Amino acid sequence: MAHGPATLADGWKAYISRWVFTTNHKDIGTLYLWFSFAMFILGGAFAMIIRAELFQPGMQLIKPEFFNQMTTMHGLVMVFGAIMPAFVGLANWMIPLMIGAPDMALPRMNNLSFWILPFAFAILTSTLFMEGGGPNFGWTFYAPLSTTYAPESVNFFIFAIHIMGASSIMGSINIIATVMNMRAPGMTYMKMPLFVWTWVITAFLLVAVMPVLAGAVTMMLMDINFGTSFFNAAGGGDPVLFQHVFWFFGHPEVYIIILPAFGVVSQIIPTFSRKPLFGYSSMVYATAAIAFLSFVVWAHHMFTVGMPIAGELYFMYATMLIAVPTGVKVFNWITTMYKGSLTFETPMLFSIAFVILFTFGGFTGLMLSIAAADMQYHDTYFVVAHFHYVMVAGAVFSGTAAIYYWLPKWCGKMYNETMGQVQFWVAFIGFNIAFMPQHFLGLAGMPRRYADYGLQFADWNMVSSVGAFIYGGAQIMLLINVILTIRNGKPVADEKVWEGAEGLEWTVATPAPYHTFEKPPEVK
Amino acid sequence: MSLAASNRKLLIKLLLGAVAMFAFAIFVLPPIYTLFCEITGLGGKTKGEYTAVDVRVDTSREVTVRFVASNNALMPWEFRPTMDKVVVHPGEPTEITYFAHNTTSEDMVSQAIPSLVPNNMADYFHKTECFCFDNQPLAAGEQAELKLVFIVDPDLPASVNSMTLSYTLFDITDRTAVPVAQIQ
Numbered sequence: 001m002a003h004g005p006a007t008l009a010d011g012w013k014a015y016i017s018r019w020v021f022t023t024n025h026k027d028i029g030t031l032y033l034w035f036s037f038a039m040f041i042l043g044g045a046f047a048m049i050i051r052a053e054l055f056q057p058g059m060q061l062i063k064p065e066f067f068n069q070m071t072t073m074h075g076l077v078m079v080f081g082a083i084m085p086a087f088v089g090l091a092n093w094m095i096p097l098m099i100g101a102p103d104m105a106l107p108r109m110n111n112l113s114f115w116i117l118p119f120a121f122a123i124l125t126s127t128l129f130m131e132g133g134g135p136n137f138g139w140t141f142y143a144p145l146s147t148t149y150a151p152e153s154v155n156f157f158i159f160a161i162h163i164m165g166a167s168s169i170m171g172s173i174n175i176i177a178t179v180m181n182m183r184a185p186g187m188t189y190m191k192m193p194l195f196v197w198t199w200v201i202t203a204f205l206l207v208a209v210m211p212v213l214a215g216a217v218t219m220m221l222m223d224i225n226f227g228t229s230f231f232n233a234a235g236g237g238d239p240v241l242f243q244h245v246f247w248f249f250g251h252p253e254v255y256i257i258i259l260p261a262f263g264v265v266s267q268i269i270p271t272f273s274r275k276p277l278f279g280y281s282s283m284v285y286a287t288a289a290i291a292f293l294s295f296v297v298w299a300h301h302m303f304t305v306g307m308p309i310a311g312e313l314y315f316m317y318a319t320m321l322i323a324v325p326t327g328v329k330v331f332n333w334i335t336t337m338y339k340g341s342l343t344f345e346t347p348m349l350f351s352i353a354f355v356i357l358f359t360f361g362g363f364t365g366l367m368l369s370i371a372a373a374d375m376q377y378h379d380t381y382f383v384v385a386h387f388h389y390v391m392v393a394g395a396v397f398s399g400t401a402a403i404y405y406w407l408p409k410w411c412g413k414m415y416n417e418t419m420g421q422v423q424f425w426v427a428f429i430g431f432n433i434a435f436m437p438q439h440f441l442g443l444a445g446m447p448r449r450y451a452d453y454g455l456q457f458a459d460w461n462m463v464s465s466v467g468a469f470i471y472g473g474a475q476i477m478l479l480i481n482v483i484l485t486i487r488n489g490k491p492v493a494d495e496k497v498w499e500g501a502e503g504l505e506w507t508v509a510t511p512a513p514y515h516t517f518e519k520p521p522e523v524k
Numbered sequence: 525m526s527l528a529a530s531n532r533k534l535l536i537k538l539l540l541g542a543v544a545m546f547a548f549a550i551f552v553l554p555p556i557y558t559l560f561c562e563i564t565g566l567g568g569k570t571k572g573e574y575t576a577v578d579v580r581v582d583t584s585r586e587v588t589v590r591f592v593a594s595n596n597a598l599m600p601w602e603f604r605p606t607m608d609k610v611v612v613h614p615g616e617p618t619e620i621t622y623f624a625h626n627t628t629s630e631d632m633v634s635q636a637i638p639s640l641v642p643n644n645m646a647d648y649f650h651k652t653e654c655f656c657f658d659n660q661p662l663a664a665g666e667q668a669e670l671k672l673v674f675i676v677d678p679d680l681p682a683s684v685n686s687m688t689l690s691y692t693l694f695d696i697t698d699r700t701a702v703p704v705a706q707i708q
Contacts (some may be wrong), residue, residue, distance in 0.1 A: 105531045149598070177531045212605045215549025227699055230554055233637045234596065234694030241557045245549060307526070308644055394655040 005514050020115070023107035024514060025092045026244040030410075032112050033087025033403075039081030039121060040396075044472055045075035049242040051434075051468040057453055067451035068136035069128060075139025078165035079257065080164045081121050081396045088171045090402050091199045093410065095175060098193045098504035098513065100184025101520045106175035113170035120163035138449055140250065143231035147223045154224065158217045161443050169241070172203035174211075184504070186523035190284070193503050194277060197284050198263030201291045205252045205259075208295075211396050213249040216242065240305055247298035256312045258358075258390060259287060261398035262329060265351040267503070269333050272348035273340030274500035279332040286325035293322045303374045312371035319369035323362065330359050345498075346420030349400035353428050354394060361389025364439065378448075382442025388435045395469035399477060400427070407482065408497040412511030413489030419481050427474035433467025564644075573657055574650035574675070581615035582678045583706040585685075589676065597661060600628050601662070603693045606669070614678040617652060622670040622691065626662035633699075634663045636670075645684055648650040648677035677680060 005027065022028060029304070052071050053061050061071070092110065096103055127134035132151035135141065146154060179192070179200045199445040219230040219242075229235025231242045246430060258506045270277045277283065299305075300319045303312055333355050364386040368377055408414050437460035442448075446457045453461065496506045504523070508516045525533075527690060589612060591605035596651055602625040612618045636656040640646045651657075655670035678685070 044564040105527075106535060109535075169539075169542050173535055173542075176538060177534045180534060181527060181530050207538055207542050208545055212547035212553075215546050215553075218546075219550060219554075233692065234635050234696055236637075236701065237554075238557070238561075241554055242558060245553055246548075248553070346700055378620075 014471070021111070023103070023111050025096050025104045025107070025110065026410075026512065026514065028051065028104075028110050029089045029091075029093030029112050031084050034085075035114070035117060036082050036086035036504055037090060039077050039085065041479075042125070043077035043082050044475060046070045046077065047468060048472055050074060051465040053451060054148075054453070055311075055465040057455055057458050059452060062451075064451040065133060065136060068138075068449065071449050072141075073124075073128065074136045076135070076165065077121070078126065078391075079139065079253070080161075081117075082400070083257050083391065084168065086399045087119060087257075088200075089166075089386040090260065090264070090399070090406075090427055091171075091197075094505060095178055095196055095199060095515060096182070097508065098515050099179060099182065099187050099410065100504050101178055101182035102515065102517050102521065103522075104174050104175045105182055108168045109170050110174050111387055113167045113174065116163050116168050120160045120167065123156050123163070124160040127151075127156050130156070140246060141217075141220075142246070143223070143239050146205065147220050147231055148301060151223070155221065158221050159216045160498060162214055165214045168206050168210045168495035172206040175199055176205040180393050184517065184520040185521050186239045192262075194266035194280070195260070196262035198259040198266070198287050200257045201287050202256050205291055205294065209249045209252040211255075212245065213253075216245045216249065219245070240302075243302045243305060244299070247301045248295075250293075250301065251298040252294040254387075254390070255290055257395050259355070261395045262287065263318075264398045264405075265333065265354050268347045268351045268401055269336050271405075271498050271501045272343055272345060272351075273337045274342075274501070275336055275340040277332065278335040278338075278450045279328070279515050282328055283332055286328040290322060290326040292319065293325070295364070297322065300369055300371075300374075304378045316369055317370045320366060322524055326345065326362055330355060330362075340485075341500075344416060344421075345404075346415070346424055347405035349399040349421065349424045350397050350404065350429075353424070354401065354416050356431055357393030357397065357431070361386055361393060364389065369505055377442060379447055381383055381446045381448055383436035385442060389436070392435070393431055397427075403478070403482065405498075406505075407485060408489075408492045409505065409512055410509055411486050411489070413485050414492050414497075415481055415485040415489060419477065419484075421454050423474055423477040425483060426477065427471060430467050430474055432463050432469030434471050436465070437461075437464045437467075444483045493524050530543060537579045553695040563707060573614065573654070574652050580678055581613050583613050585682075586611050586612050587614060587676050587680065587684070589618075589674075589684040590686065590688040591622075591690055594690065594692050596597070596692050598696060599634065599693050599695045599702045601626055601632070601634060601693060603691075612676055614676045614680055617673055617675050619671065619673045619675075621654075622671055623667070624653065624660060624662060624693070626664060629664045630697075631661070632697045633659050635659045635694050635696045639690045639692070641688045641690070642684060645680065645687060647648065648684075649687060652676045654690065665699045 003024075005024070006014040008015050009380065019027065019031065022031075048068065053059075053067055056205045065154050075362055092104065095101075123416060126132075130151075130153045134151070134153055135146070135157045137145035137150060140159075179196060181193070191337060219228070221480065222228040223230055223232055223237075229237040231237050233239065266277055297315055297319045299307065299311065303315070307315075337352075343354075364382070368374055368386055404415060404420055441457050441460050441464070444457065492510050495508065495510055497510060498506075504517075504521060506513075507521065588609055589607040593604045593606065595601065602623070603683055604623055606621045606623050610618060610620060622636075624634070632669075638656055640649055651672065651674045653671060653673040655672060660668070660670065
């Protein structure tokens with residue numbers, strides 16, 4: 001019985017059932033992508049509130065307590081709600097197409113891992129309306145701020161984190177099983193597209209560290225409600241332990257966010273350079289090396305906690321070592337472009353900006369890794385600027401590139417190239433206006449997570465806020481472009497949407513049919 | 525093996541891996557951390573009761589030991605050392621006292637948590653007797669002199685000539701099931 005997915009023409013009941021009960025990897029990928037975009041707008045709204053308050057010194061718009069909730073929720077929603085689900089969505093859509101599989105390995109679990117996410121974020125967001133407010137202890141939720149001094153709503157926060165963790169673990173297991181068991185005949189590991197490779201490695205990282213995060217919040221839960229003293233000095237515990245456990249999760253987490261982004265640009269740059277990726281196998285090994293190193297450098301987030309000099313030296317050198325495999329990757333992207341026949345469509349523009357800005361953020365990371373210097377930089381806007389260069393210009397730029405790159409394949413229509421390029425330049429310029437000045441603010445000593453600041457920081461804060469509003473506007477342009485494309489974009493008929501594109505996903509019809517590769521393709 | 529079976533096998537393996545990591549975070553990391561701090565003497569956590577084995581007193585050296593007291597949030601007691609500092613010779617047992625006063629009209633139990641600076645010198649600071657080894661119950665309005673006997677280790681590195689011992693007083697009345705009178 002061959003039938004397509006239910007559309008609105010079949011009645012709204014059938015249409016809703018289709019999305020709620022779907023086990024199709026493309027449907028679930030689409031759900032993930034729309035959900036993450038909704039969270040991106042929500043987290044972005046929180047960021048706009050933060051930047052509006054920081055536009056001028058003094059308290060203008062909101063109370064300091066609410067400001068703290070905004071910084072916390074912005075971080076949590078962006079990391080767990082926007083960036084991670086966006087890449088899981090891309091993985092759902094693209095991995096089966098790239099390795100020639102008919103669907104994900106565990107489709108019903110796939111449905112579950114998506115549909116628990118909206119509940120997690122509904123719970124998390126609802127805390128803002130509770131008495132005492134939402135989480136206000138920073139996205140890193142250090143104890144005892146998040147235990148002894150936390151608002152009552154902290155238990156909802158803990159429950160939300162547990163659900164997100166369960167969702168991520170199930171999603172990762174699905175990806176690992178798909179890649180290990182469902183590759184088309186002839187698709188050996190070293191023939192897999194780099195996006196698939198980076199995602200498998202990411203999935204292993206997720207399975208390893210999301211339970212550690214769950215452990216950290218579980219210990220918080222027990223300290224708060226059941227009288228244990230994991231992080232409470234009065235009962236023989238130690239708040240510093242929390243930081244170790246958190247960053248044992250937290251450092252691999254930042255690579256969980258960035259590795260799939262590496263994968264995306266490793267697909268896009270060869271396409272628009274019309275050359276195969278330079279140094280494919282070194283890319284794979286570099287990714288694995290970064291993933292391994294991510295487990296042994298966590299304490300560089302806590303140099304100021306009072307570590308012995310030997311510990312500081314070890315974590316400093318181990319951290320600097322990560323620059324080597326990362327440098328290999330940047331070298332390979334640049335060498336792929338070298339002497340290629342380059343064209344600069346929107347996905348390529350975002351990818352090139354990714355390489356430049358991510359490298360910049362990597363260098364500020366190297367500055368922060370110097371233990372002696374970190375005493376000055378720690379918890380200043382320099383850190384804020386650093387991780388926004390790697391998270392926003394890294395993960396978000398590459399995610400945007402991925403949407404422009406694969407959107408024609410998904411919906412069979414071409415986006416508006418002019419509007420895409422305008423959006424790129426608005427995003428690129430807005431981003432740099434927003435975050436470049438934060439380096440100067442941090443070096444001058446402005447601490448992060450404060451609702452107010454000294455007058456000497458006023459000018460650069462105003463510039464930064466203006467940039468943030470421009471960057472926020474660019475995201476609305478992206479949304480409009482995507483909606484216009486889906487509604488009335490110019491139809492694309494070619495299987496190969498981009499002239500220089502290689503890979504199995506470009507051998508299926510455009511738009512990608514609901515069921516693909518029911519007969520596995522032959523890979524030579 | 526069919527595809528579904530091998531998928532299920534992989535699912536179970538990975539789920540077990542995730543459960544193992546969860547157990548690792550809760551049951552292994554905290555004890556490892558405590559053990560690591562104990563072995564290395566890091567974190568400024570002074571150790572439990574010490575039995576003096578060595579009577580060698582190094583009269584050629586003097587070390588200043590300062591005392592600090594603080595109350596954890598919401599702890600209403602009056603709590604302070606009876607002297608700010610004392611100059612000792614390494615190896616010599618010294619007795620000092622802290623003063624505590626339960627200023628409330630409730631019976632309360634407190635626990636003093638020590639911390640030493642420089643925080644990697646905790647191995648060289650021994651307590652043969654300390655009020656902090658037990659909790660401190662005080663009835664409403666009661667006052668007490670809390671006793672501490674310590675020895676600075678003669679092997680203390682020559683570069684260190686002063687140490688600061690700090691006690692933070694926590695209210696643990698809620699955690700203690702037994703009434704104050706019984707503990708006393």
